[in-house]
Each structure stands twice: as C-alpha cells, then as structure tokens.
Amino acid sequence: MMDDNPHPIMDDGNGEEDDIGSTSSVDHSDSDSYDDDNDDDRGSSRYSDDEGCSDSDHGDDDDNYSSNHRSRRSPISNSREKDAFFKQHLVAVFVAILAAIITHANIHGGYGAWKDALRKDWEAFKIIWPLGGGSGSRAVNDEYASPSSTSAAAPYAAPSMNGIPTMKRRQLLQRDIIRSGDNSQGDSASRSGGHEHAKNFRRTRSLSFCPLHEDTTTAAVIVLDSKSSSSTNNNNNNLVDMEFVLSLEPSVRILHSYYLADALGVDSSMVYNSKQRNHHHLDLGSYTSDKILNEIDELNNVNNNMGLTLDQVQSILHSHLLPNNNSNNNNKSGVVVSREHACLLHQYTLHKSSGRSLRGRTKVYARPHVSNFYPSTSSSQKKLLPASLSFTGYAAKFINLSLKPLNLYWDGGRISSGPNAGKMHTVLVGTIPSMESMGTSSFPGHSFYVTPTYDKSHILQRWTITEDEPILYYDPLEDMSSLEQDEELDKWNEQQRYYKDAWAVDRSFGRDYLVKTGRVWLANFPMPYLHYHGKEADIGNDEVVGSSSLARLDDVVQAAVELQHGHKIHMWQADYIGQVHNIATSNLYFTALPERLARLTKEDYSPDVEKERRLEMMAFQSTSWKGNQSIGDNASTTMPLSLKVLSCAPRVLEVKKFLSSVEVQHLIDLASGIKGDVIMDRSTVSANSYNKEPNKQGQRSKSDARSSTNGWIHREQDVIVDTIFRRIADLLNIDEQLMRDQDYSDIEYEQDGWSPTHDRIVEAMQLVRYGPGAEYAAHHDFTYPSIENRYQPKRFATVLLYLTGEGDVVENGLLLSSDNNSDTTKENNGLVGGETNFPRAITTDFHDGIKVKCLSGKAVVFYNVLPDGNMDDLSQHAGGKVETGVKYLANVWVWDPIVN
Ligand SMILES: O=C(O)CCC(=O)C(=O)O
Numbered sequence: 001m002m003d004d005n006p007h008p009i010m011d012d013g014n015g016e017e018d019d020i021g022s023t024s025s026v027d028h029s030d031s032d033s034y035d036d037d038n039d040d041d042r043g044s045s046r047y048s049d050d051e052g053c054s055d056s057d058h059g060d061d062d063d064n065y066s067s068n069h070r071s072r073r074s075p076i077s078n079s080r081e082k083d084a085f086f087k088q089h090l091v092a093v094f095v096a097i098l099a100a101i102i103t104h105a106n107i108h109g110g111y112g113a114w115k116d117a118l119r120k121d122w123e124a125f126k127i128i129w130p131l132g133g134g135s136g137s138r139a140v141n142d143e144y145a146s147p148s149s150t151s152a153a154a155p156y157a158a159p160s161m162n163g164i165p166t167m168k169r170r171q172l173l174q175r176d177i178i179r180s181g182d183n184s185q186g187d188s189a190s191r192s193g194g195h196e197h198a199k200n201f202r203r204t205r206s207l208s209f210c211p212l213h214e215d216t217t218t219a220a221v222i223v224l225d226s227k228s229s230s231s232t233n234n235n236n237n238n239l240v241d242m243e244f245v246l247s248l249e250p251s252v253r254i255l256h257s258y259y260l261a262d263a264l265g266v267d268s269s270m271v272y273n274s275k276q277r278n279h280h281h282l283d284l285g286s287y288t289s290d291k292i293l294n295e296i297d298e299l300n301n302v303n304n305n306m307g308l309t310l311d312q313v314q315s316i317l318h319s320h321l322l323p324n325n326n327s328n329n330n331n332k333s334g335v336v337v338s339r340e341h342a343c344l345l346h347q348y349t350l351h352k353s354s355g356r357s358l359r360g361r362t363k364v365y366a367r368p369h370v371s372n373f374y375p376s377t378s379s380s381q382k383k384l385l386p387a388s389l390s391f392t393g394y395a396a397k398f399i400n401l402s403l404k405p406l407n408l409y410w411d412g413g414r415i416s417s418g419p420n421a422g423k424m425h426t427v428l429v430g431t432i433p434s435m436e437s438m439g440t441s442s443f444p445g446h447s448f449y450v451t452p453t454y455d456k457s458h459i460l461q462r463w464t465i466t467e468d469e470p471i472l473y474y475d476p477l478e479d480m481s482s483l484e485q486d487e488e489l490d491k492w493n494e495q496q497r498y499y500k501d502a503w504a505v506d507r508s509f510g511r512d513y514l515v516k517t518g519r520v521w522l523a524n525f526p527m528p529y530l531h532y533h534g535k536e537a538d539i540g541n542d543e544v545v546g547s548s549s550l551a552r553l554d555d556v557v558q559a560a561v562e563l564q565h566g567h568k569i570h571m572w573q574a575d576y577i578g579q580v581h582n583i584a585t586s587n588l589y590f591t592a593l594p595e596r597l598a599r600l601t602k603e604d605y606s607p608d609v610e611k612e613r614r615l616e617m618m619a620f621q622s623t624s625w626k627g628n629q630s631i632g633d634n635a636s637t638t639m640p641l642s643l644k645v646l647s648c649a650p651r652v653l654e655v656k657k658f659l660s661s662v663e664v665q666h667l668i669d670l671a672s673g674i675k676g677d678v679i680m681d682r683s684t685v686s687a688n689s690y691n692k693e694p695n696k697q698g699q700r701s702k703s704d705a706r707s708s709t710n711g712w713i714h715r716e717q718d719v720i721v722d723t724i725f726r727r728i729a730d731l732l733n734i735d736e737q738l739m740r741d742q743d744y745s746d747i748e749y750e751q752d753g754w755s756p757t758h759d760r761i762v763e764a765m766q767l768v769r770y771g772p773g774a775e776y777a778a779h780h781d782f783t784y785p786s787i788e789n790r791y792q793p794k795r796f797a798t799v800l801l802y803l804t805g806e807g808d809v810v811e812n813g814l815l816l817s818s819d820n821n822s823d824t825t826k827e828n829n830g831l832v833g834g835e836t837n838f839p840r841a842i843t844t845d846f847h848d849g850i851k852v853k854c855l856s857g858k859a860v861v862f863y864n865v866l867p868d869g870n871m872d873d874l875s876q877h878a879g880g881k882v883e884t885g886v887k888y889l890a891n892v893w894v895w896d897p898i899v900n
C-alpha cells in the first residue's frame with residue numbers, strides 16, 4: 001500500500017535468485033482456478049518490464065517511500081476556523097434533524113425537511129472544507145484525488161498509498177465531527193447527532209472484567225451496555241474465550257480511559273489528558289480519568305485499602321458520568337456506562353494494596369485444524385497435517401516509543417554486482433511519528449534501523465528480526481537506569497506518558513494472545529471484534545441473499561438500526577476448500593455500453609434520479625437473468641453469483657463471471673487511456689511489501705517490489721463503474737450506500753444519529769497494469785491504525801478484479817476479445833503468469849501456498865483481518881510475475897469499521 005517511489009529499486013542485473021512467489025502449483029478439488037504447472041522456480045528477478053524502468057538508481061537510501069502511517073498530526077485537522085465553521089453548521093444540521101424527527105412522528109414525513117436542511121448545510125460546508133475542491137461533478141471525484149494530486153500534502157499524508165491518505169483525511173474529518181457533536185453538550189438537540197453515533201462504537205466492546213457467572217441484574221445504578229462482550233459470541237466465526245493478565249498499573253489507567261472515551265464518544269487521550277487540552281472545544285469537566293480514579297483512591301484509603309464494593313465503584317462512576325446538576329436534564333441515557341468498566345475499577349480497588357494483577361477476558365479467533373479444510377477426508381482415519389511452507393515471510397511492526405519521529409530503513413546489505421556493486425542498498429520504509437507504529441513485510445534475518453528524521457547517518461537502533469520477534473520497539477528509555485528513566489519521564493507531558501503506557505498494555509496483551517492462539521498480535525489492544533451494519537447473510541445453507549440497489553427508505557432505516565445495535569460484520573465462512581456460497585445481485589451485467597457515460601454527481605444518487613437512472617441503465621444490462629420478472633419499482637430482477645472458497649486460512653474466495661466482457665473492456669479502456677482521464681502512473685510500493693527474501697547467498701534481491709503502473713477510478717466515474725461497486729457491495733453483503741459519501745443522498749442515516757459527512761468505507765478502485773516481467777512482491781494490504789484512534793479502522797477486505805487472463809487476446813494493452821463467460825479453460829492467447837499468490841495459505845498438500853490464476857472477469861475476495869479484530873498475517877499475497885502479455889487487475893479495498 002504505499003507509494004510513490006521515484007527511484008525504484010531495480011535489480012542489479014546479476015541474475016540473483018528471487019525467491020518470492022516461487023510457489024508451485026495447486027489443484028484443489030475441481031477448481032480450475034489454480035495454476036497447474038510446477039515449474040516456476042524463477043532464476044532471475046530481472047525485469048523486462050516494458051515500462052522502461054531501467055533507470056536503476058540504487059545504492060542510495062533516499063528512495064522516497066512514504067509512510068503508510070496515519071499521522072494524528074495532519075495539517076488537515078489543524079484549522080481552527082474550519083472546525084468552528086464546521087461545528088456551527090453541524091449543530092444546525094443536528095438541530096434540523098431532530099426538529100424534523102420530533103415534528104414528524106412518521107419518519108418518512110420528516111425526511112424531506114431535514115434532507116433539505118442537510119443539503120443546504122452541506123453546500124455551505126463544502127465551500128469551506130477543502131475536501132471537495134471544485135464544483136459540480138468534479139467535487140465528488142476530487143475527494144478521491146489521485147495520488148499525485150495529493151502528494152504535496154503532509155509528509156505522512158500524501159502520495160498515494162493506494163488511497164490511504166484520502167481515507168485518513170476523512171477519518172480526521174470524522175473525528176472532528178464527533179468532537180463537534182460532543183462539544184454541543186448544552187444543546188440536547190445537537191447531541192443526538194455525532195454524539196449518539198460515537199457512543200455506539202465501543203473499542204472496549206470485546207472486553208470483560210466482571211467475575212464470571214455474576215448476576216448482572218443487580219447492577220441497578222448503571223445503564224448497562226446492552227452489547228456486552230459475553231453476548232457477542234459468534235460460533236460461526238470460531239471465537240473462543242481467552243483470559244489475559246495485565247499489571248494493574250498502568251493497565252487500569254489506560255483501560256479506564258478507553259472505557260471513558262467509549263462512553264463519551266471521544267478519543268481516549270482527550271479524556272486522559274483533558275486538562276491540558278482545553279483548547280479543544282470539548283469540556284470534559286468532571287469526566288476526566290484522573291478525577292474518577294482519585295475519588296476511588298480516596299474512598300479506598302478511608303476503607304484501609306480493603307477495596308470498594310462494586311456498588312461503590314458504580315456510584316462514583318455514576319456521579320461523574322451522569323451528573324444530575326446538568327441543567328434540568330434528568331435524562332440518564334446521555335452516557336452509557338458499561339458494567340465491565342465498573343468491574344475494571346472494582347478490581348483496581350481490590351488489588352491495589354496487594355499488587356495483584358488485573359484479569360480480563362476477551363474472545364479470540366481459534367483457527368480450525370487443517371483437517372477441517374477437507375471435509376471429505378476429515379471423517380476418515382487419515383491424519384491430515386499442514387504442509388510446511390517454503391515461504392518464510394511475515395508482517396513486522398515497528399513501534400516508536402520516543403518523542404521524535406523516526407526514519408525507518410531497511411538495510412539490504414551491500415550490492416554484490418552490477419554498476420552499483422559495493423554500495424549499500426538501503427531503503428527508507430517511512431517515517432514513524434512519535435508514539436506510533438509502522439509495518440512492513442519481512443523475512444527472518446532482515447535488517448532494519450531507525451534514525452532521527454534530520455540525521456539519517458545517526459543510527460539509533462538496529463534490528464535483525466526473527467519470526468519470534470516481529471514486533472520491534474524503539475524505546476530510548478530501555479537501557480536507562482530507573483533513576484534516569486524517572487528523570488527523563490519527568491520531562492514528558494502527560495499525553496506522551498499516556499501513549500507509552502498504552503503501548504505497554506498492548507504489548508502485554510500481545511504476549512497472552514500469542515500463547516493462546518499462536519499468532520502475533522498485530523492490532524492495537526483493545527480491538528473490538530468485527531461488527532457491522534450489514535445485513536446478516538444466512539450462510540451455511542444456500543439461501544439467496546443480497547441487497548437491492550433500490551433499497552427503500554425502510555430498508556435503510558433498518559440497516560441503520562442494525563448498526564446502532566452493533567450488528568455483526570459479515571464475513572463469508574470458509575469452512576472447507578471448495579465450499580460454495582450462492583448470492584444474488586440486482587446489479588446485472590452490462591452487455592452494451594450505455595449512451596450516457598458521464599460522471600455521476602451527487603444528484604445522481606438522490607433517490608428519484610437514481611431510480612430513473614437505474615431503469616434507463618437496465619436497457620444496457622444483460623437480459624439473461626431477467627426471467628419473466630418485470631422491471632418496475634421494486635426492481636427485483638437479480639442474477640446469481642457464486643462464491644467458492646479457495647483457502648480457509650487466509651480466507652480467500654473467488655467468483656467467476658463477476659464482470660461481463662463489456663465491463664472488463666470498459667475498465668481496460670479507462671486504464672489504457674482510451675476513455676476518460678484515468679492516469680496510470682508508475683506503481684508505488686507498499687511500505688510493507690518491498691522486501692524480498694534473501695537469496696541463497698544471503699544477499700537481498702534488489703528488485704523493485706512492484707513493477708506495474710496504476711491509476712484510480714472513482715465510483716462516480718460512470719454508471720458502469722458505479723454498478724460494479726454496487727455488485728461488490730452485494731458480493732461482500734454490505735449495504736452499497738456505505739460505499740459512497742454519506743453527504744448527499746444517504747442522509748437517511750442521519751435519523752439514527754449518523755453524521756452528515758459520514759464517509760464511504762471503500763477506496764477508489766485501483767487499476768493496475770503489469771507488463772511482461774512485472775510483479776508485486778508479497779505484502780499485506782492491512783494498515784496499522786493509530787494507537788489513539790478509538791475506531792481502529794483497517795482495511796477489512798480486498799476485492800481483486802481480474803481483467804485479463806486465460807483466453808484473452810491482448811494487444812497494446814487493449815483487450816480484443818475475452819472469453820469471460822466460459823467455464824472451460826481455453827488456450828491462453830494473451831497473458832501468461834501473473835497469478836496472485838497466497839504463499840502462506842494453509843493446505844495439507846502445498847508447500848507454496850496457493851496461486852490464483854488470472855481469468856478475465858473473475859473476482860477474488862480475501863479478508864485482511866480475523867474475526868477477533870487482529871490482522872491476518874496469513875493474508876500476505878503477491879502479484880506473480882507476468883511472463884507474457886499484459887495483466888490488468890483492479891483492487892478494491894473495503895474498510896472496517898464503517899462508522900468513520
Ligand atoms: O496483482 C495481484 O495479483 C495482486 C495485487 C495486490 O495485491 C495489490 O495491488 O495490493
């Protein structure tokens with residue numbers, strides 16, 4: 001996922017062995033989607049890419065990789081004026097919503113009124129807030145400006161990163177919305193906006209601190225969190241109980257802040273550090289973390305440190321969080337206090353004098369044994385074992401516990417031959433902000449180091465990482481005596497110490513997680529289990545699911561209600577290889593090009609226009625699935641799609657015939673510049689992907705990790721692209737409305753407290769073109785969210801759309817013909833190679849994971865995260881080298897959580 005690399009690291013032409021992607025064949029069951037040849041131990045990594053990337057410039061450590069990190073210091077969030085303006089209008093918006101809802105008992109009746117109010121506000125807001133940029137239809141598209149157009153922004157924001165900076169901007173924006181909502185506490189009307197919304201997301205949702213089997217009905221004082229973790233069990237997703245043990249300090253302090261932040265709908269550091277952050281338009285007053293803990297301490301002292309009763313703790317929490325003195329507002333629903341929060345503090349009072357540890361429970365994903373992946377054999381006596389993998393890569397995560405930003409470098413060793421022989425091959429992975437993290441893919445034996453940003457010759461610490469320690473901390477205090485440490489920490493402000501403690505708690509949890517699951521904890525603790533707004537699919541039987549694109553308001557309201565109640569995220573089951581899920585989509589194939597292929601504007605998404613447009617569009621869609629159904633208001637016409645499990649760990653599913661040949665051709669035309677204004681740039685390389693395994697001589701390959709070009713296509717490009725996004729929503733069982741900006745037609749959500757600029761959860765589609773010899777080294781698509789962000793957003797799923805492959809005739813980048821809808825494997829006229837490898841996929845048979853063959857029109861879905869919210873390290877994947885022809889592929893990244 002990253003980025004602009006003006007000096008691609010090129011192979012030095014010595015024919016070094018490149019071990020990446022040397023996965024051999026797979027032939028599961030009857031699938032013809034796997035590669036059948038076994039012969040691709042590539043002997044050379046030299047690129048013969050037709051992009052002319054021969055301007056090798058290595059031996060320099062200035063390769064301009066940029067961070068995949070989300071800085072919490074982006075200038076975007078800095079403008080006070082914007083905040084103020086924004087806030088002012090937001091209040092107006094919320095008032096309008098509430099007024100509308102109150103005035104009209106019937107929600108539908110009120111819709112028009114607050115919709116208009118919202119729209120007006122949005123117009124005003126748009127001018128000030130520089131997201132939209134220009135006017136008219138461009139405004140929408142510019143929000144997803146191409147990487148190059150954003151590259152002048154903040155050091156951590158910009159260039160490209162597969163669209164992440166854009167997402168980041170939006171998250172920052174959203175955070176400010178929440179703050180604005182919170183700020184308006186005196187105004188009960190406005191509180192129903194961002195505040196309610198924020199309240200519903202709980203980072204702490206997955207945690208339990210209360211004793212087991214306790215009768216929870218006795219908790220009279222506290223408004224119970226109806227969605228406590230114990231009720232969120234999900235057998236389908238193999239979540240099992242896990243106990244973790246944390247040192248009382250600083251864990252209680254940190255977790256208390258997280259609970260408080262969740263209850264109030266703000267970032268945890270704001271609660272923790274509110275005294276020093278009065279400039280934020282949020283008066284937390286008595287909510288501060290310290291105040292509550294101090295009061296508990298005082299009462300405990302009076303009690304000779306015997307501990308408080310749970311009732312006493314609850315009463316203190318109650319007095320702080322549900323103040324009666326707040327004007328004449330006796331409404332206790334303002335803040336929902338979790339009983340688990342009270343139990344956490346209760347443990348604190350009980351254990352403080354004894355120094356005992358804090359005990360909590362959560363649920364973690366239990367990966368089924370490989371024998372489950374083969375249902376036909378699992379019942380037999382044969383004992384199945386996972387094949388040992390030849391690929392040894394994994395995700396590494398670097399955490400900067402210093403007060404300064406750091407440059408993180410990969411040290412590739414000395415270049416052994418070629419024009420740059422003897423030079424050091426170092427690559428800047430990115431800059432890690434203070435108290436934040438950054439990831440990359442790595443291999444055992446790889447060497448990394450960090451320097452100050454202003455002096456790259458001053459190496460502060462160097463690591464040779466091992467699989468046992470893929471999480472690396474740069475902690476300048478580590479080697480100090482405790483006296484020195486205290487002295488140093490005295491110079492830190494409260495917030496800085498807070499982050500340090502937060503990482504310590506995360507680290508401690510990670511140890512328990514590793515012991516319990518055998519997996520490295522890559523997320524930030526606590527991370528809620530995946531939960532969501534989507535309509536739950538009835539999976540397991542072959543019931544047809546999928547959402548209508550012409551969802552009526554009732555449906556939207558229902559979806560919003562589900563979200564409010566913490567609806568579980570939908571993840572397709574992958575119980576065994578070859579498992580099939582059948583779904584239906586109303587987003588039929590285009591079998592001809594519509595006349596109108598103009599960019600869509602926000603007006604196109606207003607319910608009336610949208611319906612009209614959709615009806616008009618259907619003339620160009622396939623008739624093959626229409627049957628006898630009429631195209632009318634309900635637009636119930638659907639066509640089937642079939643998802644087939646290729647891998648259970650990681651979860652990979654494929655859908656053949658996902659795109660029609662007209663759609664495929666259209667995307668390729670866009671990518672090849674024949675149509676539209678999609679600009680294909682030299683692909684940028686992910687911070688977490690450039691690494692290659694050391695070759696047999698222990699040298700590192702100097703290949704660029706990603707020798708392709710790519711461009712970005714926004715959903716609003718035209719009706720075909722829009723339809724493809726809708727079909728993807730159906731494929732993932734996600735409401736398509738979440739895949740567009742929530743600022744225009746989707747204000748239906750507002751009545752359930754969503755903010756007007758609630759953002760889309762999908763990035764622009766990334767079109768990638770690989771010429772002969774091009775490839776993309778093994779990497780992960782997920783990112784590491786800021787420790788501060790209580791939403792912990794991540795790339796949840798990746799959808800790959802294969803545009804060329806098998807039977808295509810490709811010439812000059814133009815698809816001349818494709819056999820998209822044929823099930824049979826035809827002679828491959830165009831593309832050879834380019835398979836997507838999942839080198840760590842667990843099977844009983846294959847040492848090299850699995851390969852997914854390129855097949856024009858096919859879609860592949862894989863999940864970057866596990867049901868317990870951790871990143872799935874096994875989701876590592878690579879775009880295999882193209883032998884002949886051209887590989888066109890589109891990436892679509894879908895995020896979780898949705899709420900921001
Ligand atoms: O090219 C492929 O097969 C995979 C591409 C990919 O993983 C990416 O662009 O992130």
Ligand SMILES: [Fe+2]
Pocket residue numbers: 779780781877
């Ligand atoms: Fe990827």
